[in-house]
Amino acid sequence: MYWFEYCPQHIESKYQLLVFKDNQPFFPLTDYYHDCLGRIDKSSAISYLNCLLPFFKWLDKESNYQGNKVQWNDSEEKIRVVVEYYLMHEMKCKIRDKDTFRFVNLTNKSPNTISRFLSALKSFYKSMIRLKQYHFRNPLIDGQAILHSYKEEIKGIREDKPRMPSIAGTEEAISHRRLTDSYFKIINEEWQPQIIDDIDLPYQVYQAGKKVSWSLREMVIARMLFETGARASEIIELTIGDYRKRKSHQEFITFNKGSHGKKIKFIRVSKDTVKRLFHYIDTERKSLDENHLTFEQLPDDAPIFLSANGTPLTYHAWYYHWNRAVKINELSLNPHKARHWFVTSRLREIYNVSKSESEIQQRKNELIKYMKWKNPDTMAVYEHHFDEKKHREAHDKMLEQMQQNEQDYVKQQQSSRKSKLNLRVIESSTVENFDEDLKELLEGLE
Incomplete structure (x- = not known):
C-alpha cells in the first residue's frame, strides 16, 4: 500500500x-x-x-x-x-x-x-x-x-554529404516540429471538451454534501469551485493575505497552473459565500487554529483552510470528503467538471447579455484572460486591456442567477423527493457542431 x-x-x-x-x-x-x-x-x-x-x-x-x-x-x-x-x-x-x-x-x-x-x-x-x-x-x-x-535532419540532398546552410536555399526547410x-x-488521444449543460449541477453537489454532513469548510470550497471556475488546489491553498490584497471584498488572488506558485490571477465569489467563509474562519477554523485567532488577528501568510489537525488543508485530504459525497449520492463527478460547468455557464450568460457580435467577442476575451488559459508571461503584456469592472458586472449577474437557481432547486427537491436529476454532458458527436469559441475556451481547462 x-x-x-x-x-x-x-x-x-x-x-x-x-x-x-x-x-x-x-x-x-x-x-x-x-x-x-x-x-x-x-x-x-x-x-x-x-x-x-x-x-x-x-x-x-x-x-x-x-x-x-x-x-x-x-x-x-x-x-x-x-x-x-x-x-x-x-x-x-x-x-x-x-x-x-x-x-x-x-x-x-x-x-x-x-x-x-x-x-x-x-x-x-x-x-x-x-x-x-x-x-x-x-x-x-x-x-x-x-x-x-x-x-535524417542533418543529411543533405547530396549523397553522403551534410546539409548546406539554410541561407544557401538548396535544401528543403527542416520541420521544427518537436520530436x-x-x-x-x-496515437488516438484527442481531447473532447465536456460541456456541462445542467444549471442545477452545483445544487446537486451542495445537497450531496449535506447528506454526508459536510463541514462548513467543505461547503465553502464546493461553492467557490462552481462560482469561480478555479482549480481545487487554487482554492484550497488560499491564504488570508490572498483575500486582503484585493480591493473588492468578493475577490482573492491566487496562483495558476504553470505559474510556480506566483499569484497572477484573481477569482470572485458571491456575497453569500463570503459570509459563509467568514463564519468558517471565525468558528470552525478558529477552533482548529493553535492560537485561536480571528480573521483580524491572523497574519497574511496564514492558510484560510485548515485540516482537523490544525495544519494547512491539502488537496488529498479535501478530496476524501468530495469523493465520499459524490459516491454515496451516485454522482459521477470529479472536481474539475466544476470548472467546465463554470465556463459553459459564463458563456451562456455572455450570449444572454451581449447586444452585438463585437460585445460577445469582447466578453469572451475577458473570460479568457480571467481564466488565464494562455502563457502567463505572454498574458501579462495584455493584462492592462482586461477591464475587471466589466467582468464583475457580468459575473454578478451569473451569481445572482445561481442563487435564484439554488432556491428553486431546493424547493423542487422538497416538493418531489423521488425525482432524481442527472448530470447532463453533451456527447462528443454533438460538440462538433457546438460553438467553436466555446470548444477553444474549454480546451484551455486541461
Whole structure:
C-alpha cells in the first residue's frame, strides 16, 4: 500500500512530503517529488505522484517478468515489458509494435489519465537517473527513434554529404516540429471538451454534501469551485493575505497552473459565500487554529483552510470528503467538471447579455484572460486591456442567477423527493457542431 503525507508544520525536515510503503518511508517516490519542485508546479507534481502510486502498488503485487516480480529499478527491458502489460490489462489499451517503440491505442474502457501516467513515469525515471538512483537508460524514452530522426535532419540532398546552410536555399526547410521521444506513443488521444449543460449541477453537489454532513469548510470550497471556475488546489491553498490584497471584498488572488506558485490571477465569489467563509474562519477554523485567532488577528501568510489537525488543508485530504459525497449520492463527478460547468455557464450568460457580435467577442476575451488559459508571461503584456469592472458586472449577474437557481432547486427537491436529476454532458458527436469559441475556451481547462 502506497500513500503520502505532508510534513506537519511543527516538525523540522528536509522533506515537505513523505511517500510511505507499508507504513515505512519510500524514498524513491519521495525524492522524485522533491526533485520535481522548481521544475514543474506543485499541483502537477502531486498529480504525477497520484498517477504513480497505483502503478507501484501493482508492481509489488501483480508484475511478472519470466516468473519473477519486477522492481522499479530493474533494467529498462523489464520495465517496458511490465508497463506494456499494465497498459493492456489494467488500463484497457491496445498496444501495437512499431520499429523501436510501441503505439498505444485508447479504448472506450481506458481511463482519461493514461497520457498523464506515461508522462509521470517518464518524469520519474528522468529524476532517478539525475539523482543517480537508476543505473539504466530511461525505459520510457525511445532513444533510437530520436537518433534516427536526427540523422535524417542533418543529411543533405547530396549523397553522403551534410546539409548546406539554410541561407544557401538548396535544401528543403527542416520541420521544427518537436520530436516525441516516448517509447509508448498514444496515437488516438484527442481531447473532447465536456460541456456541462445542467444549471442545477452545483445544487446537486451542495445537497450531496449535506447528506454526508459536510463541514462548513467543505461547503465553502464546493461553492467557490462552481462560482469561480478555479482549480481545487487554487482554492484550497488560499491564504488570508490572498483575500486582503484585493480591493473588492468578493475577490482573492491566487496562483495558476504553470505559474510556480506566483499569484497572477484573481477569482470572485458571491456575497453569500463570503459570509459563509467568514463564519468558517471565525468558528470552525478558529477552533482548529493553535492560537485561536480571528480573521483580524491572523497574519497574511496564514492558510484560510485548515485540516482537523490544525495544519494547512491539502488537496488529498479535501478530496476524501468530495469523493465520499459524490459516491454515496451516485454522482459521477470529479472536481474539475466544476470548472467546465463554470465556463459553459459564463458563456451562456455572455450570449444572454451581449447586444452585438463585437460585445460577445469582447466578453469572451475577458473570460479568457480571467481564466488565464494562455502563457502567463505572454498574458501579462495584455493584462492592462482586461477591464475587471466589466467582468464583475457580468459575473454578478451569473451569481445572482445561481442563487435564484439554488432556491428553486431546493424547493423542487422538497416538493418531489423521488425525482432524481442527472448530470447532463453533451456527447462528443454533438460538440462538433457546438460553438467553436466555446470548444477553444474549454480546451484551455486541461
